[in-house]
Amino acid sequence: MPMTITEKILADHAGKACVTPGEIVEVKVDLALANDITAPLAIKVFREMGADRVFDPSKVALIQDHFVPNKDIESAEQARVMREFAGEQGVVHFYELGDSGIEHVLLPEKGLVLPGDLIIGADSHTCTYGALGAFSTGVGSTDLAGVLATGEIWLKVPSTIKVVYQGQLRKWVQGKDLVLYTIGVLGVEGARYRTLEFSGPAIQSLSMEGRLTMANMAVEAGAKNGIVPPDEITRAYVAERSRRLGVFYGSDPDAEYERVVTFHVEDIEPQVACPHSPDNTKPVSEVRDVRIDQAFVGSCTNGRIEDLRSAAQVLTGRKVHEGVRLIVIPGSRDVYRKALSEGLFDIFLDAGAVIGPPTCGPCLGGHMGVLASGEKAVSTSNRNFVGRMGHPKSEVYLANPAVAAASAVLGRVGLPDEI
Amino acid sequence: MRRSYVSIEGTAIRFGDNVDTDVIIPARFLTTTDESVLARHCFEDAYPGFANRIKAGDIIVAGANFGCGSSREHAPLAIKGAGISCIIASSFARIFYRNAFNIGLPLLESYEAANAIRQGDRLFVDIEEGEIRNLTSGNVFRSAPIPSFMLDLIDEGGLVPYIRKRKLSPHRVV
Numbered sequence: 001m002p003m004t005i006t007e008k009i010l011a012d013h014a015g016k017a018c019v020t021p022g023e024i025v026e027v028k029v030d031l032a033l034a035n036d037i038t039a040p041l042a043i044k045v046f047r048e049m050g051a052d053r054v055f056d057p058s059k060v061a062l063i064q065d066h067f068v069p070n071k072d073i074e075s076a077e078q079a080r081v082m083r084e085f086a087g088e089q090g091v092v093h094f095y096e097l098g099d100s101g102i103e104h105v106l107l108p109e110k111g112l113v114l115p116g117d118l119i120i121g122a123d124s125h126t127c128t129y130g131a132l133g134a135f136s137t138g139v140g141s142t143d144l145a146g147v148l149a150t151g152e153i154w155l156k157v158p159s160t161i162k163v164v165y166q167g168q169l170r171k172w173v174q175g176k177d178l179v180l181y182t183i184g185v186l187g188v189e190g191a192r193y194r195t196l197e198f199s200g201p202a203i204q205s206l207s208m209e210g211r212l213t214m215a216n217m218a219v220e221a222g223a224k225n226g227i228v229p230p231d232e233i234t235r236a237y238v239a240e241r242s243r244r245l246g247v248f249y250g251s252d253p254d255a256e257y258e259r260v261v262t263f264h265v266e267d268i269e270p271q272v273a274c275p276h277s278p279d280n281t282k283p284v285s286e287v288r289d290v291r292i293d294q295a296f297v298g299s300c301t302n303g304r305i306e307d308l309r310s311a312a313q314v315l316t317g318r319k320v321h322e323g324v325r326l327i328v329i330p331g332s333r334d335v336y337r338k339a340l341s342e343g344l345f346d347i348f349l350d351a352g353a354v355i356g357p358p359t360c361g362p363c364l365g366g367h368m369g370v371l372a373s374g375e376k377a378v379s380t381s382n383r384n385f386v387g388r389m390g391h392p393k394s395e396v397y398l399a400n401p402a403v404a405a406a407s408a409v410l411g412r413v414g415l416p417d418e419i
Numbered sequence: 420m421r422r423s424y425v426s427i428e429g430t431a432i433r434f435g436d437n438v439d440t441d442v443i444i445p446a447r448f449l450t451t452t453d454e455s456v457l458a459r460h461c462f463e464d465a466y467p468g469f470a471n472r473i474k475a476g477d478i479i480v481a482g483a484n485f486g487c488g489s490s491r492e493h494a495p496l497a498i499k500g501a502g503i504s505c506i507i508a509s510s511f512a513r514i515f516y517r518n519a520f521n522i523g524l525p526l527l528e529s530y531e532a533a534n535a536i537r538q539g540d541r542l543f544v545d546i547e548e549g550e551i552r553n554l555t556s557g558n559v560f561r562s563a564p565i566p567s568f569m570l571d572l573i574d575e576g577g578l579v580p581y582i583r584k585r586k587l588s589p590h591r592v593v
Contacts, residue, residue: 024566037491038492041492050583050587067449067450077450123490124488139514140492141492142521145582146582149586154568188484188487189483189510222484222512224513364446365441365445365446383439385439385442386465388441388446392465
């Protein structure tokens with residue numbers, strides 16, 4: 001029976017020859033992930049379940065990224081709970097501060113998520129790893145506790161919406177713009193409970209970093225997972241980071257899709273998602289009268305080296321507009337080191353930006369760039385709900401790193417070519 | 420005989436579409452896992468004083484995609500802690516749906532009910548039957564059936580006892 005890539009991964013992890021959308025299957029998990037917000041609750045529930053040991057200490061990743069470096073006593077206590085649990089259980093992939101970073105930047109970079117893997121994470125952006133041709137999805141802490149205890153989870157097999165991107169990208173258009181445009185067309189619940197399978201010539205020529213950005217935001221259309229069938233770009237990325245290559249699945253040509261949506265990317269300009277929803281998208285060229293107070297380059301969506309290079313390219317020899325704060329946060333130690341050695345920090349510092357340590361901080365209004373009442377920000381993050389980055393009367397415009405950098409220089413939402 | 424969820428009677432509290440988990444419980448309150456503390460801050464920014472206005476048993480009635488966004492389980496915990504007995508919506512975001520059932524907060528999907536019920540209506544809900552009776556208007560609605568697997572979870576009293584009993588019993592082959 002013909003199957004999509006998502007159906008094949010689920011079938012193999014359920015020990016079945018085939019699965020069909022709507023069916024509920026119990027699957028084996030290759031990696032279980034939690035962070036400093038979701039792990040403490042998962043650990044509490046793990047104990048309530050009467051569980052004693054995690055199913056496999058080498059298949060658990062516990063990463064401190066949201067409120068680190070610890071912003072207050074409560075977050076320090078949460079971090080301690082997590083650290084002690086990791087020690088007690090002998091968790092192999094426990095990361096904090098020095099060697100750590102934002103979970104969804106760190107895990108692909110360290111070669112811990114591979115094509116064909118099934119990854120369950122207590123974080124909605126766990127869908128990021130679909131960029132590598134893996135099945136990955138977010139759950140809550142209780143579900144994650146169940147995975148920690150048993151190594152298994154029940155899942156409903158999703159139907160798939162295939163999105164085909166034809167043509168070649170215009171200047172300044174990146175993975176972020178493709179996914180924002182797609183969410184704008186589908187709506188925030190347009191892919192609810194479904195798979196978004198990204199394909200077509202524009203995806204085949206898109207870098208792994210651009211693909212990670214796209215898969216990361218699949219959840220913003222309500223999707224269970226986003227996925228890109230693995231190819232040579234995937235192989236090259238994984239071979240550099242892991243001794244294991246993973247399993248390269250692909251969709252059968254006659255696989256059944258719920259819908260096929262085709263976009264011609266030549267028609268797509270750089271996009272911005274206006275307040276207060278990721279699906280409220282417009283071309284940047286139509287939003288140029290919005291003055292801003294802050295710009296943020298970072299997050300699990302756009303905190304990778306390619307993103308920082310893109311922002312630096314725009315900022316070279318330029319200054320941030322008076323009255324605008326520009327915050328740059330590399331997503332991991334590796335990204336930080338590369339940016340430093342490539343001279344990007346000098347460009348950021350000369351422009352008047354502040355550089356923060358790897359953290360999720362400002363994206364969720366946690367710390368390191370929280371907005372005041374009435375303030376507006378351009379952010380490379382993933383959500384712009386009411387109060388997402390701070391005060392409920394602040395506003396967030398989501399954009400790609402080049403647009404965020406250009407906006408910081410212009411003092412308003414704008415394009416690099418306007419500088 | 421299902422005993423975990425009985426029938427519920429309560430007053431409707433109306434919300435619109437795409438109520439996200441950042442609005443339900445803003446991220447700055449995620450430094451605790453204590454349900455009673457989370458409950459105090461439920462909807463704090465969008466609807467100041469929400470937690471104080473709730474009477475135990477009240478029922479949230481919302482539009483599409485309730486609970487979208489972050490996977491934070493603190494969101495259904497805060498709602499449950501505030502005394503809400505059940506949520507009726509035309510649709511739910513998937514992570515929120517799983518989380519709510521896992522922690523014992525029942526959800527019913529009904530487009531018709533979500534559209535017709537008004538703020539302050541008295542409702543009678545039979546979770547097992549998926550029946551929603553509007554005692555104020557006299558209308559009766561049927562909700563989408565809860566998948567049988569989810570009913571098994573409800574039977575056991577949520578995911579914690581389900582896993583404890585079915586997966587981690589002493590007879591389990593390790």
